[in-house]
Amino acid sequence: xxxxxxxxxxxxxxxxxxxxxxxxxxxxxxxxxxxxxxxxxxxxxxxxxxxxxxxxxxxxxxxxxxxxxxxxxxxxxxxxxxxxxxxxxxxxxxxxxxxxxxxxxxxxxxxxxxxxxxxxxxxxxxxxxxxxxxxxxxxxxxxxxxx
Amino acid sequence: xxxxxxxxxxxxxxxxxxxxxxxxxxxxxxxxxxxxxxxxxxxxxxxxxxxxxxxxxxxxxxxxxxxxxxxxxxxxxxxxxxxxxxxxxxxxxxxxxxxxxxxxxxxxxxxxxxxxxxxxxxxxxxxxxxxxxxxxxxxxxxxxxxxxxxxxxxxxxxxxxxxxxxxxxxxxxxxxxxxxxxxxxxxxxxxxxxxxxxxxxxxxxxxxxxxxxxxxxxxxxxxxxxxxxxxxxxxxxxxxxxxxxxxxxxxxxxxxxxxxxxxxxxxxxxxxxxxxxxxxxxxxxxxxxxxxxxxxxxxxxxxxxxxxxxxxxxxxxxxxxxxxxxxxxxxxxxxxxxxxxxxxxxxxxxxxxxxxxxxxxxxxxxxxxxxxxxxxxxxxxxxxxxxxxxxxxxxxxxxxxxxxxxxxxxxxxxxxxxxxxxxxxxxxxxxxxxxxxxxxxxxxxxxxxxxxxxxxxxxxxxxxxxxxxxxxxxxxxxxxxxxxxxxxxxx
Ligand SMILES: Nc1ncnc2c1ncn2[C@@H]1O[C@H](COP(=O)(O)OP(=O)(O)O)[C@@H](O)[C@H]1O
Ligand SMILES: [Mg+2]
Numbered sequence: 003x004x005x006x007x008x009x010x011x012x013x014x015x016x017x018x019x020x021x022x023x024x025x026x027x028x029x030x031x032x033x034x035x036x037x038x039x040x041x042x043x044x045x046x047x048x049x050x051x052x053x054x055x056x057x058x059x060x061x062x063x064x065x066x067x068x069x070x071x072x073x074x075x076x077x078x079x080x081x082x083x084x085x086x087x088x089x090x091x092x093x094x095x096x097x098x099x100x101x102x103x104x105x106x107x108x109x110x111x112x113x114x115x116x117x118x119x120x121x122x123x124x125x126x127x128x129x130x131x132x133x134x135x136x137x138x139x140x141x142x143x144x145x146x147x148x149x
Numbered sequence: 150x151x152x153x154x155x156x157x158x159x160x161x162x163x164x165x166x167x168x169x170x171x172x173x174x175x176x177x178x179x180x181x182x183x184x185x186x187x188x189x190x191x192x193x194x195x196x197x198x199x200x201x202x203x204x205x206x207x208x209x210x211x212x213x214x215x216x217x218x219x220x221x222x223x224x225x226x227x228x229x230x231x232x233x234x235x236x237x238x239x240x241x242x243x244x245x246x247x248x249x250x251x252x253x254x255x256x257x258x259x260x261x262x263x264x265x266x267x268x269x270x271x272x273x274x275x276x277x278x279x280x281x282x283x284x285x286x287x288x289x290x291x292x293x294x295x296x297x298x299x300x301x302x303x304x305x306x307x308x309x310x311x312x313x314x315x316x317x318x319x320x321x322x323x324x325x326x327x328x329x330x331x332x333x334x335x336x337x338x339x340x341x342x343x344x345x346x347x348x349x350x351x352x353x354x355x356x357x358x359x360x361x362x363x364x365x366x367x368x369x370x371x372x373x374x375x376x377x378x379x380x381x382x383x384x385x386x387x388x389x390x391x392x393x394x395x396x397x398x399x400x401x402x403x404x405x406x407x408x409x410x411x412x413x414x415x416x417x418x419x420x421x422x423x424x425x426x427x428x429x430x431x432x433x434x435x436x437x438x439x440x441x442x443x444x445x446x447x448x449x450x451x452x453x454x455x456x457x458x459x460x461x462x463x464x465x466x467x468x469x470x471x472x473x474x475x476x477x478x479x480x481x482x483x484x485x486x487x488x489x490x491x492x493x494x495x496x497x498x499x500x501x502x503x504x505x506x507x508x509x510x511x512x513x514x515x516x517x518x519x520x521x522x523x524x525x526x527x528x529x530x531x532x533x534x535x536x537x538x539x540x541x542x543x544x545x546x547x548x549x550x551x552x553x554x555x556x557x558x559x560x561x562x563x564x565x566x567x568x569x570x571x572x573x574x575x576x577x578x579x580x581x582x583x584x585x586x587x588x589x590x591x592x593x594x595x596x597x598x599x600x601x602x603x604x605x606x607x608x609x610x611x612x613x614x615x616x617x618x619x620x621x622x623x624x625x626x627x628x629x630x631x632x633x634x635x636x637x638x639x640x
Contacts, residue, residue, distance in 0.1 A: 019441040026448070073433050102436040104483070105428065125439045125476035127447040127469075 010036035012065040014046040016074050027134035043077025067141035072101040087116035094148050158333045166325035174317045178310035185306040189299050194267050197294050201278040205290045208280050212287040220247035232294045239289040262289035335364040352379035428486045442472040481608035488615050493533045500528040504562045507545050525563040530640040532620050540616040543609040544575040544636050552579030578633040
């Protein structure tokens, strides 16, 4: 099987703990082996639009869902969201904002830019784990993409 | 010429004095002249009578003998008196025997003798005297004299009168001019002072006092009035200055206050922005490590449960509980911050309906609890619906929480009248609190019950108070231990 086909979830997250906890939550539902991680906003933009040695984009593979943190180094999450939703090729990919911020302006901005969902990361690990795995299941198994 | 009443007082006085003295002098002169003329007329009349009688006596012979030549000669002697105009001798029959002058015209000599006596007639003095001898009338002597002496005398006395009048008037004028000053000077001084006062607004001038008469009294009164006015003026000016100063001070004060308010507003804005930034970073940066703590405690419990004994597992559970509590604290603090920052949109809010919603929510979340609710219908108030909901939610939730150990819990939402003002009431029959600490209830993190008794963060009532304060209302509480608590608020 072509390894690139396995990229079904793109996680844009800088906090290693959160990456690990997300991974753990997805693993419990056997969704983790199709996960690819970008550690800042610039990397995420490169993944889709850059000329950098990134095979994924050239092959034309698109992830089934993007989990996007907002508070990112270099290019922040809202900017990444704006780029993704502003481009023909990436517009249809569902973006779930997964962030610590429960602040109203952030939520409003994210939806305005076209986020498909906004989830505040719970502090409680069980709740967090449930939220992440549920949304993984929903977007990967329940949701039907347009193509 | 200006009307008399507009004349300066000097001229008026002089004119009055001249008029009076002129009148007196004219009357006196007229009397003098009349007296002169009357006296003189009498004198010349008696002279003429005397002369006539002498002439008549001399003419008796000529008349008795009708001797015309003698008669003419006797009459001719009259030429030595230049005033004599004409004369005639009439005989017993009334015929003219002789005339003077000899060729006297008819208009000088009457044709028939006139009655005896003397009179002034046509600018002449004429008279007829009987010529008699031994009691027997022989004829009549007619004589006419001019009145030049009289008119001369009249002219002379007229001239004298006029000269005297002129001199007297001059003297009167001089005197009047000199003496009117006695009266007019104080009046003029008063007038001058009054003008100075009114034009220069100088109340310090005084009218000079020139005597002890009525004008002196007037001057005194006027000066006293000036003293009073000056005092009042000074007082007035002092007040005005004081007022000005006060206004200036007040203005300064207001400006300062305004400045302070502006500074405060700017500071407040800055503080708000800071709070925004703070809330943002709290919400972001404090939660992430908490999630790690909780998450990895969980990982430990899951993956290494076998290596841990019961005490180890308990400790990890406590770490998790603590981190979750901290997360709740952070959330509550954020709510409080949000309440402070939120923009207010005022509308009429159905508080009763809102309370019913909240109660329904509480019952749904904890269906095993049975609490008796009494919510008065139709309670309304003007305010921000979102904020009021947060406030009411906190109060009812507290009631719900603090009645947990009460066998028959009751919670009431109603309104009442406090000193004429409408207040809303949330009352329960729960754990209550000690009134000693009533003022602490509304402080952030202030709790009157331990976490073991009732859990909580102590932020709820602080949030409520902020909301009520933002609505311009007040909130206070009454309670007693184990006897329930009552919260009142106005909007
Ligand atoms: N209905 C009530 N009955 C008794 N005590 C109350 C009630 N409501 C509030 N209190 C007291 O006031 C304190 C502060 O309340 P609050 O700010 O809501 O904090 P929390 O409920 O999180 O403890 C509570 O800890 C409690 O001691
Ligand atoms: Mg509370």
